[in-house]
Amino acid sequence: GAGVSQSPSNKVTEKGKDVELRCDPISGHTALYWYRQSLGQGLEFLIYFQGNSAPDKSGLPSDRFSAERTGGSVSTLTIQRTQQEDSAVYLCASSVRLAGTNNEQFFGPGTRLTVL
Amino acid sequence: LAKTTQPISMDSYEGQEVNITCSHNNIATNDYITWYQQFPSQGPRFIIQGYKTKVTNEVASLFIPADRKSSTLSLPRVSLSDTAVYYCLVGVIGAGTALIFGKGTTLSVSS
Numbered sequence: 718g719a720g721v722s723q724s725p726s727n728k729v730t731e732k733g734k735d736v737e738l739r740c741d742p743i744s745g746h747t748a749l750y751w752y753r754q755s756l757g758q759g760l761e762f763l764i765y766f767q768g769n770s771a772p773d774k775s776g777l778p779s780d781r782f783s784a785e786r787t788g789g790s791v792s793t794l795t796i797q798r799t800q801q802e803d804s805a806v807y808l809c810a811s812s813v814r815l816a817g818t819n820n821e822q823f824f825g826p827g828t829r830l831t832v833l
Numbered sequence: 834l835a836k837t838t839q840p841i842s843m844d845s846y847e848g849q850e851v852n853i854t855c856s857h858n859n860i861a862t863n864d865y866i867t868w869y870q871q872f873p874s875q876g877p878r879f880i881i882q883g884y885k886t887k888v889t890n891e892v893a894s895l896f897i898p899a900d901r902k903s904s905t906l907s908l909p910r911v912s913l914s915d916t917a918v919y920y921c922l923v924g925v926i927g928a929g930t931a932l933i934f935g936k937g938t939t940l941s942v943s944s
Contacts, residue, residue: 759937762934827876
C-alpha cells in the first residue's frame with residue numbers, strides 16, 4: 718500500500734507569510750507525528766496525534782505553530798508569520814498506534830521549507 | 834525523560850561488523866529502545882526495537898544489558914549502502930513524553 722505522503726515537497730516563502738504543510742498518513746494508522754530537521758541536525762519532535770487529539774503541544778516551537786488532524790487521517794501543520802529560523806525539513810510519520818509499544822513509525826519524505 | 838548519548842560518528846570498512854552503543858542512564862521501566870536509520874534527503878526508517886536482552890531481525894541485532902542503561906546496535910558485515918545516520922530512541926509516547934531523536938551517529942563505510 719501507499720506510504721506516508723507529504724505536500725508540498727518543497728516550499729519557498731517570504732518572511733512573514735503563513736504556510737500550511739500537509740501529511741497523509743498510512744491508512745488505518747491512528748498515531749501521527751510531526752518533526753522538523755534543520756540542516757545537519759537531528760530530528761526535533763513537534764507534536765503527535767492519537768486520532769484527532771493532540772494531548773501535548775509543548776513541543777511546538779512557538780505559538781506561531783499549530784497543527785490539526787481531521788477524520789483521524791490527514792494532518793496540517795500551519796506556521797504563521799514565518800521566520801527565517803523556521804527553515805527546515807518538516808517530517809511527518811504515522812504508526813498503527815503510539816510508538817514505544819512495539820510499534821514503528823513510518824516516515825514521509827518531508828517538506829523542505831525555505832523562508833527568505 | 835530518558836536522554837540518550839551516542840558517538841557523533843563512526844568509520845568502518847565493507848564487510849566489518851559495526852557496533853554502535855547508546856547510553857540511556859535514566860531509562861524508565863516502561864521505556865522501549867528503538868533504533869532508526871536515516872539516509873540523506875529521506876525520512877528515518879525503523880531498524881529494530883527491544884526492551885531487554887537481545888533482539889535480532891534480518892537487518893541488525895540489538896543487545897540490551899540487564900540494567901538497560903545502554904544498548905548496542907550491531908550491524909553485521911556492513912556495506913557501502915549502510916552509510917547513514919543511526920538514531921537511538923528511548924521512551925514511550927504519552928503523558929507528555931516526547932520522542933527525542935538527538936543528532937544520531939553518522940556511520941561512514943568505505944571500500
